Structures are given as C-alpha cells and as structure tokens.
Amino acid sequence: MATTTGPSHAFMSGCTPGADSAETEGVTKFVLDFLMAPPVEPGLIVTLNAWRTVLYRLGLTGRDRHRYGGLAYGNVSQRLSPATGAESASAFLISGTQTGGLPVLESRHYSCVASYDLSRNRISATGPLPPSSEALTHAAVYSADPRVNCVIHVHSPEIWQLRSDLKLTTVPPEVAYGTPEMAYAIAAAAKRESFPVVAMAGHRDGLISCGANVRDAAERMIETLAHALALGAAASPDQE
Ligand SMILES: [Zn+2]
Numbered sequence: 001m002a003t004t005t006g007p008s009h010a011f012m013s014g015c016t017p018g019a020d021s022a023e024t025e026g027v028t029k030f031v032l033d034f035l036m037a038p039p040v041e042p043g044l045i046v047t048l049n050a051w052r053t054v055l056y057r058l059g060l061t062g063r064d065r066h067r068y069g070g071l072a073y074g075n076v077s078q079r080l081s082p083a084t085g086a087e088s089a090s091a092f093l094i095s096g097t098q099t100g101g102l103p104v105l106e107s108r109h110y111s112c113v114a115s116y117d118l119s120r121n122r123i124s125a126t127g128p129l130p131p132s133s134e135a136l137t138h139a140a141v142y143s144a145d146p147r148v149n150c151v152i153h154v155h156s157p158e159i160w161q162l163r164s165d166l167k168l169t170t171v172p173p174e175v176a177y178g179t180p181e182m183a184y185a186i187a188a189a190a191k192r193e194s195f196p197v198v199a200m201a202g203h204r205d206g207l208i209s210c211g212a213n214v215r216d217a218a219e220r221m222i223e224t225l226a227h228a229l230a231l232g233a234a235a236s237p238d239q240e
Contacts, residue, residue: 033122076151
C-alpha cells in the first residue's frame with residue numbers, strides 16, 4: 001500500500017470490485033501529490049464530457065446501490081496537448097474521484113494529472129478535486145503509446161462476462177486494479193495491439209478502452225457493448 005509523505009495524501013478508491021471479488025475494497029493504491037487549483041477552462045472538456053455523458057446514459061459509468069457497494073464507477077481522461085499549456089506530453093485531464101454517478105460533469109469535476117512515476121507509484125495532480133483512483137492505470141496507457149489521446153474506464157457486466165467470446169485482451173484476476181501491476185499489464189496490452197479494449201478479470205465488470213481521440217476510444221467501447229449484446233441475444237434467442 002502507498003504511504004503518505006509530505007504534501008501527499010492517500011485517498012479512498014473511487015471504484016471498488018464486487019463483493020464476490022478477492023480484492024480488498026477501498027484501498028489506496030498510489031501516493032498522490034495533490035494541489036487544490038481552479039477548474040480547467042470549460043472548453044477543454046467539451047468533447048470528452050459529451051462522450052462521457054453518452055457513456056453514463058448507456059450505464060457504462062454510474063452509481064448503483066446494488067453494485068460495487070454502492071460506490072460510483074467509471075472514469076474518463078484525455079491527454080493534454082502542449083497547445084493547452086500542458087507542461088509535458090504526459091499531462092492529462094481525468095474525471096475526479098467518485099464522479100462516475102453524476103449524470104453530467106462540469107469542469108470542476110475534472111482533475112489535471114501533471115506528472116506521474118509508474119515505478120514509484122506516484123501521481124502529481126491539481127484541480128478542484130483529486131483524480132480518479134484509477135489515474136495510474138490511465139497514466140500507464142498514455143505512457144505506453146504516444147498515439148493514445150483518450151482512455152476510458154467503464155463497468156459493463158454484459159461485456160465482461162463475455163470477454164472470452166469477444167476475444168478481449170484480459171488482465172488475469174490476480175492483478176489488482178489501481179496498482180502498478182495493473183498499470184503495467186494494461187500498458188503491455190497497449191503496446192501489443194493498437195488501441196485495445198481490455199478486460200480486467202480481477203476488477204468485476206471492469207474494462208478499459210483507448211483511442212487516438214475521444215470519439216475513437218468511446219466508439220470502441222460502445223461497439224464492444226453492441227457485440228456483447230448481439231452475442232448474448234444469439235445465445236438466448238427466446239428472449240425478447
Ligand atoms: Zn472500476
């Protein structure tokens with residue numbers, strides 16, 4: 001578990017596995033250097049936020065008292081280009097911790113990850129609220145492939161249960177979400193294949209997609225959901 005030093009502070013998971021998972025719920029997975037700061041320019045999140053609203057309406061992000069202990073699930077991020085004033089190519093915007101259940105986000109719900117160190121399990125971020133607890137996994141994907149400009153994490157029982165039939169790259173169940181091990185596993189998948197949709201067997205219903213832009217990443221996930229629904233319907237033709 002990460003330790004707390006100096007200005008860093010640990011925070012609780014924004015997304016926990018189901019009760020039948022072997023994972024411990026709500027465990028801090030990285031050290032966060034966090035500085036409170038005003039929201040980013042609303043214009044920076046317009047496209048990301050529009051697609052994030054679509055994901056919410058599809059139930060791919062949200063909050064359900066019957067799932068994951070009632071905690072919010074799902075988060076989205078977008079790489080910041082130097083044109084937006086980012087200090088480095090590794091900077092990205094990410095939805096804040098426990099915002100997955102809100103129908104529509106505003107710029108005050110986003111955090112800016114300025115830098116990260118995967119090997120030291122550290123993240124530096126600024127904003128009105130801390131970044132998603134899965135920010136390290138997002139960071140790993142950006143680090144693995146410079147062509148990736150958007151990373152999306154959702155929960156979908158329909159896709160996750162059919163991950164083998166859908167031939168999704170799957171991170172084995174012993175790899176706990178939010179850890180450097182998960183980050184490296186996702187990064188390895190991103191290096192092996194272009195813009196994969198990855199299932200996390202140890203993070204119930206958990207999936208990651210990425211893309212060259214926001215639409216690309218979102219459409220990959222939505223298309224995968226359509227494939228899962230088609231497979232499910234084919235397996236149960238009597239259902240209406
Ligand atoms: Zn999750």
